[in-house]
Amino acid sequence: MIGKLDLYKVFCKVARCKSFSKAARDLYMTQPAVSQAIMQLERELDTRLFNRTPKGVSLTNEGNLLFEYVYSAINLINVGEEKILEFKNLTTGELRIGVGDTIARYFLLPYFELFHNQYPNIKFKIVNGTTIELCSLLKSGEVDLVICNLPLEDSTLFIRSCIDIHDIFVCGKDYKHLASTPIRLEELVQLPLILLERNSNSRKYVEDYMLSKGLQISPEIELGSHDLLLELAKINLGIACVTKEFSQEYINKGLLYEIPLIEEIPKRSIGVCSLKSVPLSPSSTKFVEILERELKDG
Template sequence: MIDNLNNYIIFHTVAKCGNISRAAKELFISQPAISKSILKLEAELGTTLFHRNSRGVSLTEQGHLLYEYVERALDNLDQGEENVRKYSETGMGHIRIGVSTSLCRYVLIDYLKDFIKENPNIRISIDCHSTINTISLLKNDSIDIGLICNTDLPKGLNYHPVKEIHDIFVANYDYIDSFLSSHNDESANTPVENMLMGSIGAFLGVPGQSTMQAPAQDSMSKIRTIDDAANIPVLKTPFNMDGADTLSLLEESNLLVLEDGNVTRQHVDRYMMEHKIKASQLLEINNMDLLVDFASIGMGVASVVREFALDALNEGKIIELPLPAEIEKRTVGFSFHSGKKMSTALVKFLEYCKAQE
């Protein structure tokens, strides 16, 4: 069929013009060349495509049938050429992004909101997975780019950091107050369950339970954005509490953490091993926002990313606990294939992200 493409174009033009001489002028070729092309096509198809007469030519029944298919095919080719031109001129394209729900909400969305406005012809697909699963999707070419926490990457994948993040431990006011009170009273045998129930009772408004609220923070110390959070030191608790108290609290409290195998969990686990912290009770959750929510109602001490807990910190729902040494800061960034030709849309997106730094 490809070898006959020129013959089909000649056939279509002759049928449209109804005259071989007019078709020859339109195609800028000789009349004998046109006649030869038509005869060749008729011979290959084993049928007559045109009625010839002194006034010109007209399609036979078989010619009409073929004409309908040839016209649709040529229209599709024209449309394909037009779309290819638009792809280059207007930036049409498709980007498949892999990202965790937390990184999507607190990092990726800031890049996408203006990029989409500036590039309305680029289609975006978002596939929410953990960093580990995102890397797997990237390796298998199921996505074009991943927004991940920095970690070891397979050969062939690049990593470009875009933000720093800080892992912290938080709890609500009542939970910390209950812990410190039990230690100050030298009640070493006070069950963790009493601390937990007291905090839940306060949240539910149960009579007789503590209803103390955390003091409002100075508005000048509030952290407004992720970039602000990276430059502000650990928030002071309203308690006379130091890093040693926090280590004790981590060991004796209900510790709320991400699920085992998560990159963030692995990072925090290394810190706890280095400081010989052995938690007595763990509650694993696969969502950072739920960790913040659970800590806010006094369910325990939560391991969270400061930049993802800004609202709750600013509102005083949770308090950042002091540590004897800060957990090593990390980065989040985009990972993509190295040495592989990128689509125009993906190149444009990466250039846009770099311009925001």
């Protein structure tokens, strides 16, 4: 009799193919065997998982709920099997990291280079997204590490802080007079502000800090890119809230000016996140070691 894990693998394949016949081809099984496996699983769960039509199949509400859990579980199993194969001196394998564009460009590039020089046969899989999106991918087993903006509250994650960063406000030449004297937060929020989108962890941190001071931010422009924040501030469309460490080139060249605040926004961190319940792959372990060693030595 086909085992329960195999039943779930067939279930996932049918759900993704939306067809018994296509699933059968991918699994190198006969179509009757696939149909029998699905019927067996439905009997064991006493639940109909698929709607059958002449054009194919679609998940029922119950089937869709089950698929979310089973797909994540099978992904984690596949990751576990792959990790076993990587233990031979990191001669093969994949480094799967979830990270935002800004952190990748301004922070991680040198460490990617170091890792690649030491382990050239390890492939990179770098997935971009917001902190929330990346943590979801981490939990489903699609990435091994997430490097993101902190703070982050999640009891399922092991979080290591890497470097401190600072949120500042910058402006172009038309607002250069604001850079001469420190201003109060109450004055700042009255200016035409350019901020990251609401789903950004960086935006939430600054917004929460302002709310703790009894102030509400109403930006005139919201963006999904840190680089665009810098560029729009440079052409005088408003005052941009940016990460100081990632904006230094613009400030040093005189393209942007930091607006000093009487009460500076407290520093925060960039951190490395991994699942507490799943051991890191050898490649991920080695990447974290390189990152921590270089930061310590630097």
